[in-house]
Amino acid sequence: MTRFPHDDFAKNYLTELLSPLGEVQTEHPISSEIRYVDVWFIPRTSTIPHHLGLLGNLVNHSALFEPFRNPVTRQNIRSCINKLFTIQEGLLRDNRSLPENELPYLWILTPTASSAILEDCAALEENGTSGIYQLPFTLHTGIIVIHQLPVTPETLWLRILGRGRVQQQALEELQRMPSDHPHRENTLELVYNLLAQLEMRRAQDEPLETEEEELIMQLSPVYLQRLEEATQRGVEQGLERGLEQGLERGIEQGLERGLEQGLERGLEQGTQQERRATVESLLQTRFNSIDPQLRTIIDSIISLPSQEFIPLLLTLSREELLERFNA
Incomplete structure (x- = not known):
């Protein structure tokens, strides 16, 4: 049974956020039974950024x-x-004097949890923030019920791991963040990779669960917004490059004529470069590499409007793409 891509997304996402702060190990093997911890984080510093x-x-x-x-x-x-x-026992074998407060703490992240399960675990809600439950101290374990978290900037990075409307709202908040936020761009990139994986499975006629189909519909608007931002960046870069080229040509051929030609050429080059980068990224995701035959059709693909070529790249097979654009 194919593992749901969200598993990989969650691991990559937490790794992206936490790796600047310390060591992050994913799928850390434990014992001879070949079991894995999804994410193990070891901080490098006691000062954690507020963002x-x-x-x-x-x-x-x-x-x-x-x-x-x-x-x-x-x-x-x-x-x-x-x-x-098992992890704690291994650490204590290596260092019997390891203080209790230095043993790893387990956080179980779940979209929802029944009150019966929480009661069976003797989980008590932490004062001050709904959705955070602590098990008895000896267990070193907490449960975060993501859909119970308050909708605030402080909970955003956990709500992104929710599902349905909770995750969608969190992604919309992420898009509205300043473009220079240290985690905005890389997190959106992980979201687009998740969408590409789901679209690729659908294009290969692999049956998707209802949850996966809903996630595609949920993430598609985020992807289109990303594409619009990339196009806008291309326009801005083109204008900037055009001004630079125009000034240089102005010295040789006259400032007025040089600015006009530079702006036009820079705008065209900037937009084309962004479109080419988008096409190459989608081809790389779909087919793992861009072979010489695929590379020959890139110019034909980017001649189409983005709203036309993106669905084609997400749904057509390699052979169908070659047949369509080599005609």
Whole structure:
């Protein structure tokens, strides 16, 4: 059974946010049974940047993260705690004097959780923030019910790992963030990669679950917004490059004529470069590499409007693309 791409997205996403702050290990193997911890974070510094909000508060010491796309079950919780204990035992074998507060803490991330499961775990909601539950201290475990978190900037980086409307709203908030935010661009790139993986599976006639189809519909507007931003950047870069070229030509051929020609050429080159980069990125994602035959049709592809060539690149097979654009 194919693993749902959200698993990889969650690991890559947490790695992207946490790697500047410390060591991040994904799918860390434990014991001879070949079990894995999704994400193990080890901080390099005790000072965590405020821009990570609530997520930053969770990583001021070593932490394990186990994100779930579907609501967590009792067996999921037992399995996660078992992995935590195995990790802790290994650390204590290496250093018997390791203080209790330096042992890793487990955070189970789930979109929803039934009150019955939380009661069975003796989980108590943490004062001050709804959606955060602590198990008895000895277990070193907390459960974050993402859909119960308040909709604030501090919870954004956790709500992105939710599902349905909660995740969609978080992604819309992400798009509205300043373009110079340290995690905005890379996080959006991970979202687009997730969309490309789902679209590729659909194009290969691989049956998708209803949840996956809904996620495609949910992420498509985000992707189109990204494309518009890329196009706008191309226009801006083209204008800037055009001004530079115009000034240079103005010295040789006259300032007025040089500016006009430079602006036109720079605008065209900037837009074409952004379109070419978009096409190459989609081809690379779909087919893992761009072979010589695919490279010969790139110029034909980018001659189409972006709203036409993007659906083709996401749905047509390699052979269909070659047949269409080599005609």
